[in-house]
Amino acid sequence: MFDNTKLAMFRGQETPFYYYNLELLNNTLDAAKKAADKRNFHIHYALKANFNDRILSVIQSKGFGADCVSGNEVQKSIDVGFSADQITFAGVGKSDKEIKTALKHHIFAFNVESIQELEVINELAALEGVKANVSLRINPNVDAHTHHYITTGLDENKFGVPNSELEKAAAVISACANINLIGLHFHVGSQITDMNVFKSLCVKVNEWKNWFEERGTYIKVINVGGGLGVDYQNPDENPIPDFEAYFEVFDKFLERNAQQEVHFELGRALVAQCGSLVSRVLYTKSGAKKNFLILDAGMTELMRPALYQAYHKIERVGADLKDELLNYEVVGPICESSDSFGKEVELPISKRGDLVVIRTAGAYGEVMASRYNLREEIRYVFST
Template sequence: MFDRKQLVNAISQQETPVYYYDLSLMQQTLKTAKRAADVHSFHVHYALKANFNERILKLIRDAGIGADCVSGNEVRKAIEIGFHPSDIVFAGVGKSDREIRDALSHDIFAFNVESIQELKVINTLAAAQGVKARVALRINPNVDAQTHHYITTGLDENKFGIAHWQLGDAVETLSQSEHLELIGIHFHIGSQITDLNVFKSLCVKVNELNNWFDERGFRLRVLNVGGGLGVDYHEPDAHPIPDFSAYFSVFADFLERKPGQEVHFELGRALVSQCGSLISRVLYVKHGLKKNFLILDAGMTELMRPALYQAYHQIEKLDTGEGTGHDAELQRYDVVGPICESSDCFGKEVLLPSCERGDLIAIRTAGAYGEVMASRYNLRDEIRYLYSSAPVDVSAD
């Protein structure tokens, strides 16, 4: 549960904005996810793109979860933190030659390959190093994830993956590539998926393609179904941990594994979102004829999602004294930041207790795609962090 009293006490004398991470909730989430996956002998990799804060990564490593990377620097970071190369997969539609060479030198578990041309490039680079690269073909299943159009990745018009009609050419390329070993097929249809029926549709497509490869003599070792499980942005305290058991049960019930096949997942948001909040102070309150504005010291430079996706985050006033609780008079505010852009807005017509300069504001469910997307635009300060582990630990990079 979000401990407001502890947070207010810890941050009262600290500069803001600051990212607050509840490491206790983080560990509980990881334990719950790992236990639910282990019931079905599923393998879980964490998508570093969601959050690569080192304290978070070390907890994930210690939980026995692998690493899903989408850049060469993420591969390097995973190895630096202590993830074993055999637990690292490297995806991404635009891997550079340097990134591929570096990953080959570490002998990572697999490359999730997104085009036929990429297969040829990896084969050439692996040959030059005298090694063999393990690859999984990322296939675009044309499954509608029913999520925001910026974060859907599995439709025909998306840039990701290999299309169905290209599979024949992909198989032909593999047969001619002595330095590639096909170990599996890979899918990722999008992010923030809350309707589990979408994953049932994915299973149908995976089963069809698994059989397609089997009929052509390819006995696949891995079925990598990606991630995408959503979280509750509207009621984070009601659902601090996603229902991992229900999520994994969909694949256990509807995926048709062949003997010896492993099922791999790449979860990001679901593992880290609820453990993080962006804490900010009110700089100014502006009262207009039709609008009231709360101007915070945090902006789109600290949390890009509302400006980029029009994403919703629950916004709360943290109680700092009497008269600020649930019985306080409520007002509507447009909650905005200090950045010189009109899109620098966290929420419109947000219902909050009456606010004044210096009040603390929490923007919830910010553990994923928050800190990692931050920028120095407007020459902003480096991000600060607050961790809930005892003793309370504040640091800035």
């Protein structure tokens, strides 16, 4: 809860800005690493969730790998100290330039998402005189039961090689002299809180691993992606996801031998709760049907509510439990009707100049900020 201590800390800061609690970040990373290490699991941090330099520095210092979805993310990982042999590169549309960047650094593996991509990586690796490690991303057709914009594992999604093309993919891999198949890659979606989804994924992974091994192809790496959700409704009660329960599902239901490695690509679960967007009330306005709280932060600073209709808990900083409450639509200054953080949000009656915090914004917040309406670049503040 953002009490008067935070009010004093934030009062002199120019808003809007992202506030990062590094103590919570460290505690979250330690919990994830402890649960993974006891099962000999490997974690690659998904940079797309948050690539703030200081956040990355803390994550890298814990010994995590990096999961990248662009050439610039690969380069950024190298620049901040991630070991190249712990970097994976995923994405359905890797450009030649991006592939060459990853080849130059001899990364751990490309997560390949189409047959044509296999052929392109093979050609570019041959030109560079190297052999590229690849994991074949298979679309497992598992429903994550989340928002359709963040579901990635169904046949209708653009991600991964469909089951119908696996025979052809296997043949192409055998024919390519400059790629080395080291593993299989799966990812079914994001913000998953039902552990049964991951159990269903394990069943599919077992089927496809066995399919390859029955045909004489040994699979060293089983990469099951990420997707573990966080509690947006109750960030104070559940600041750290239940990593024990998450990893236990895979430990129990994933079939593998002692030589096979299990890899994860976690983003949101590691950084979401440590970040909040702090804003200031510019105006209050009462209409015929609703009361508006107009902030100096908008969809340019936090896109998720406009893009996904995502829920974020909204609080007035330093509010007193005795304060009278009122329902507001909390909106930003951007010239778009979709620039709204929440409707019917019950808050203490607020006035111009009050500070408001939007919680659980450490993932897909700062990284999705834009300069639309020629907005200023977002600032950030850290506490340890």
